[in-house]
Structure formats: structure tokens, C-alpha cells
Amino acid sequence: MSMATHLPWRLMVGKSYNMSSNEKDVPIVWVESDDELATWCAHFASLPVIAVDTEFIRRTTFYPITGLIQISDGESAVLIDPLSITNWTDLKALMTNNDVVKVFHACSEDLEVFDRLLGVVPTPFYDTQVGEAYVSGQWSLSYVKLILAYKNIEIAKDETRSDWLKRPLTEAQKRYAALDVVYLIDVYNNQINTLNEKNMLAWVLEDTQAITHQYRLNSDPxxxxxxxxxxxxxxxxxxxxxxxxxxxxxxxxxxxxxxxxxxxxxxxxxxxxxxxxxxxxxxxxxxxxxxxxxxxxxxxxxxxxxxxxxxxxxxYQHALDMPLPSQAGELSKSIKAFVLEKAKGLGIAPEAALKKKQLDPIVRHLFLKEALILTPPTMTGWRKDEIIDPILQRFAKA
Missing domain, CATH: 1.10.150.80 (HRDC domain)
Structure with missing residues (x-):
């Protein structure tokens, strides 16, 4: 059931806007009071999956300044005004509700927004950009190209540099913000089906956990x-x-x-x-x-x-490792070619199989005979079994 069909009528009066798409009109709901937010959070907490995005500004500040939070159940796009809300308790509970998967696209900056605003990092969450690297083998695919591929809908990004702190927001800004979430659940469901068929859902979830791990590392000087x-x-x-x-x-x-x-x-x-x-x-x-x-x-x-x-x-601080000598270049190239073939065989992006930061310690181990410490989560799990161990077996005697 659409939230719009059973929400109190007063929440919708004067606050619902329609936008046209190639498929259907999607109601956009503007939320600017604590009571409205609590009502919508209760609805979202009853669902297994929601789509989430944020708009923020960070030009002259260390921390992002939140301008808008978008959440969708796949039918409505709910735009939450952080400049008007004073009680974030219900949204914080929603973002940490283990029964509700939060779907993002390219979520690293969104994690920081929620950490700053609510003091929590959303969990559990799923990133469609990560998922697509395993579904189609395309690395770091933009949201615009993702929606074009899945929905055959072209989304304009003409409001990317908008002032999200200015009020009132324009209709174009609201439409832009809504389009960033309304299609994500459809994409998520399609990706999950494909990943289950490829037996790779657990791989994507490992890499999703690694995003939070990397965010914590980046935040710690x-x-x-x-x-x-x-x-x-x-x-x-x-x-x-x-x-x-x-x-x-x-x-x-x-x-x-x-x-x-x-x-x-x-x-x-x-x-x-x-x-x-x-x-x-x-x-x-x-x-x-x-x-x-x-x-x-x-x-x-x-x-x-x-x-x-x-x-x-x-x-004194311990000395840092020097860069690998140029003589290690051939070994590095050979390993990259090996990983490329493995990735092709698996039908995933080579960058998803092994990134440069993951390659360097392996080359150091093989070329300089340094100890190889496999630190979770990016060097363990499926990647160790499918990529790292085969590399070590193939090149240990090289």
C-alpha cells in the first residue's frame, strides 16, 4: 500500500508535488515537522527495503552541511527538510533498524552526512554502484547510466550544484532530489536476483561492509x-x-x-x-x-x-616502506593480467576483484619476500579464496 493512501490527510495538503517520468507520476512529499517525520519513519520501519539519498553542501567547511534527505518506498519520494526538523530520534532509529535495508548509490559521502547529522552510520545498507560491478562488470557506474540501463529513463543532473540550503527549494530541485531515490528499489531488486543467480550476493555484502570499514579508517587520522x-x-x-x-x-x-x-x-x-x-x-x-x-x-x-x-x-615513528622497485613492474603487470582474466571469467569488474591498494602488498610479498598480512575485510572472505590465493599459487615460484 502506498503511504499516500493511509497518511493523515493534513500531511499531504499543500505538500505533494507530481513529476513526470517515462513510467508513472511519482508523488513527492515535503516533510518539515517532527510529527510528519515520525509518521513517515514508522511507515518506512515497516518495510524490508527503502531507498535513501542526501543532498549537502561542503565548500568552506570540514563537515558536510545537510540540505535534504530523500527516502523512497518505491512509490513516493519523501523529502525531509533538515533545516526545520528538531527531533531526529525516529530517523536515527530507522537508519540503524536491522530489519530495514537502506539502499544507496555511491554512498560513501552519505555515510558521512548521517554520521554528522545523527551520530550513526546507516546499517544494514546496500550500494547499487558496488552491486553493478558484480552484475554487469561495470565499475563506478554513475546513477544516470544505471537508471538508463535498468529503466530506460534519462535523468538530468542539472541541479547537481544547487544551493540545497536555500529555502524554498524550487520545483526543479525537488524533482531532481526525488529522482535520485524513486527508482533505486527496482534496481536493487533486479540486482539481487542476478547476484543470487551468480551466487555473488555475499560478495557484494562483504564489499558493502568494507565501505563502512574504509569510512572509519578515513575518519581516523x-x-x-x-x-x-x-x-x-x-x-x-x-x-x-x-x-x-x-x-x-x-x-x-x-x-x-x-x-x-x-x-x-x-x-x-x-x-x-x-x-x-x-x-x-x-x-x-x-x-x-x-x-x-x-x-x-x-x-x-x-x-x-x-x-x-x-x-x-x-x-620515533617506525620507517615507512619504500615504493616497490621498478624491477617489480613486470610482476605487477602479470598479476594484473591474471586478475583481469579471473574477473572476465567471473563476470565482474577487474577493480572489484582487486584494487591497487590490495595489489601492492601481494607484489611486495612475492617480489621482496615480505610477510603478507591479509587484513579484513578487503583481503579476506571471497576475495582471498577466489583471487588472492590463486595469485599466490600462480606466482609464488615466478
Missing amino acids: EQNWSNVKSAWRLNQKSLTLLRVLFIWRDKTARNEDVPKGQVIKDRTLWAIAKFFPDTHNALSRTEEMTGRQHRLYGEHILKSVAMVNELSQDE
Whole structure:
């Protein structure tokens, strides 16, 4: 039953808009009160699957500013106005309801929106972009191409850069936002059928879990400070300073709600870690250090330099692995070709079979005889059985 048929009449008056598609007219419902939100969340909580999307702005802030939340049961598109809602209890419960699958397309940024707005990451969820990599072998397929393939409907993306914080939203904005969710459940059902036929649904669900895992890693500066470009070139003492400054930069950006690069850019952190400026004059000459950054953060940076200077060598950060030597290139190419053939045989995208970050430790293990640590979730499960173990068997003696 459509929600529109049994919702209190007052919720629909003056708040329902129709949009035309190649298939049918879809009611768009604007939700701007806590009571309306609670009513719709109760409806969605009774369903096994819902489609979800968000619109947000993040131009000059660290955190995304939520402009709109879209949820669909496959019949109606419910647009929730975060600028008017004050009680998020019911939506938070819905997003963590284990009995309701939340369907997204390319969801990594949506996870951050919900984490910021509600303090939770949606679970369980399914990503149709991930699913399509196993259904048709197409990697990172856009939503527009996905809907064209499944529904033969062309969706314009002319409102992509809209100001989602301005009120009232235009009819075009509402239609655009609604179209981002109304077809997802149909796509989901089709994908699930195909994945079950291919016995790959569990594979997709593993990769979906990996999205949440990667989001948590990306959000933790303790886990990603070493990703600064050319960090491997630094000695242990410099790496220690880089780590200290990277974590401080992340905390500062969060506290001030500004982009990390506005606090200090990565290459400036690297230069400070490399050359250890111990005076304001020396710091001011650091690559791309602006006068404003020096004025706001210079004293703290110099204190960090002094602190690391006082550490003993056994307190330094461990050295990072150097990039693989050029001689390993042929082995890497051979493994990529092997993975490509495996992916073709399985009917999945090569990138779904093995990404570059997953390839590097395997090549290091085979070429440099380093220990291979298979960390979940991206290096275990189906991928270990179907891709990694066959690689090791094929190239162990190469």
C-alpha cells in the first residue's frame, strides 16, 4: 500500500508535488515537522527495503552541511527538510533498524552526512554502484547510466550544484532530489536476483561492509597520516613530527569546521617535518605557509618541533616502506593480467576483484619476500579464496 493512501490527510495538503517520468507520476512529499517525520519513519520501519539519498553542501567547511534527505518506498519520494526538523530520534532509529535495508548509490559521502547529522552510520545498507560491478562488470557506474540501463529513463543532473540550503527549494530541485531515490528499489531488486543467480550476493555484502570499514579508517587520522604524499622519503624523526602535526591538523580542522587544507596543506606539513624549522623566521619560509597560517598556528607548530626534538630515538615513528622497485613492474603487470582474466571469467569488474591498494602488498610479498598480512575485510572472505590465493599459487615460484 502506498503511504499516500493511509497518511493523515493534513500531511499531504499543500505538500505533494507530481513529476513526470517515462513510467508513472511519482508523488513527492515535503516533510518539515517532527510529527510528519515520525509518521513517515514508522511507515518506512515497516518495510524490508527503502531507498535513501542526501543532498549537502561542503565548500568552506570540514563537515558536510545537510540540505535534504530523500527516502523512497518505491512509490513516493519523501523529502525531509533538515533545516526545520528538531527531533531526529525516529530517523536515527530507522537508519540503524536491522530489519530495514537502506539502499544507496555511491554512498560513501552519505555515510558521512548521517554520521554528522545523527551520530550513526546507516546499517544494514546496500550500494547499487558496488552491486553493478558484480552484475554487469561495470565499475563506478554513475546513477544516470544505471537508471538508463535498468529503466530506460534519462535523468538530468542539472541541479547537481544547487544551493540545497536555500529555502524554498524550487520545483526543479525537488524533482531532481526525488529522482535520485524513486527508482533505486527496482534496481536493487533486479540486482539481487542476478547476484543470487551468480551466487555473488555475499560478495557484494562483504564489499558493502568494507565501505563502512574504509569510512572509519578515513575518519581516523591515526590510521591515515602516513598517506601524505612522499611520506616514505622522511626519516623516522621526521615521520614522528609529520604524524604529530597531521593529527593536530585534523583536530583543528574539526574544531574550527574548516577544510584541512585551510589549516595547513599536506605538502606544507611534509616540508615542516623534513626541515624542522625551529624559529618563526624559518617557519615563515616553509613551502606554501601563508601569513595567516603562521599567525594562527605558528606557535603550536614550533612547540611540536621542540617536543619531537626532545624525544629519544626509540620513541620515533617506525620507517615507512619504500615504493616497490621498478624491477617489480613486470610482476605487477602479470598479476594484473591474471586478475583481469579471473574477473572476465567471473563476470565482474577487474577493480572489484582487486584494487591497487590490495595489489601492492601481494607484489611486495612475492617480489621482496615480505610477510603478507591479509587484513579484513578487503583481503579476506571471497576475495582471498577466489583471487588472492590463486595469485599466490600462480606466482609464488615466478
